[in-house]
Amino acid sequence: MNDIAKELNxxxxxxxxxxxxxxxxxxxxxxxxxxxxLIYGLVKTPEFNKFHPKKKFIPEISSKLKIQFSTSHCWLLWKFLYKNIEIEDHLWLDIQNSQLKIAIKLFLQDILNLPSGLTTDL
Known part of the structure; x- marks a missing residue:
């Protein structure tokens, strides 16, 4: 994760x-x-969660990213990247062949490239 953070500043x-x-x-x-x-998405900061503890869904971001996200109290948008990792080997193979790193990086780049109109109040 630190390598990805450095690459994307x-x-x-x-x-x-x-x-x-x-x-x-x-x-x-x-x-x-x-x-x-392994789930991924956008989570509330502790401060935001303190003042807005209820579920909040952001369909505009979900639509722009073309991803069918779920929502919860802390996770405004979340989705499984991998399920059943105890019995299936997809995650471990993708770690080995760098596909997981690529998926994480692409998601972050898509989030960083969202129009400011969708992120202004968030």
């Missing part, structure tokens, strides 16, 4: 496993192992 928090995005003040890009898989 982003700050990466190892403690919280998220990328700080210059075009968002209230959201981070995150990749996390949860529910037997």
């Amino acid at each position: 982003l700050q990466f928090s190892e403690e919280h496993n998220h990328f700080v995005l210059p075009n968002f003040r209230k959201l981070y890009a995150k990749f996390n192992f949860e529910s037997g898989g």
Whole structure:
């Protein structure tokens, strides 16, 4: 993750496993192992979550990225990148052949290239 952050000139928090995005003040890009898989998307900053704890979905960003995201209280947009990683080997093979790194980098580039009209209040 640190290599990707350096390539894209982003700050990466190892403690919280998220990328700080210059075009968002209230959201981070995150990749996390949860529910037997690897999920990714945009999470609320602790400050934003404190004042806006309810679910909030951003269909405009989902539509612009052409990805069918889900939402939760902390994750404004999330999706499984890999499921069932305990029994399936796709994730591990993609780590080995660098496809995971490419997928992470492409998602971050797409987020960074969103029109400012979609990110202004976030």
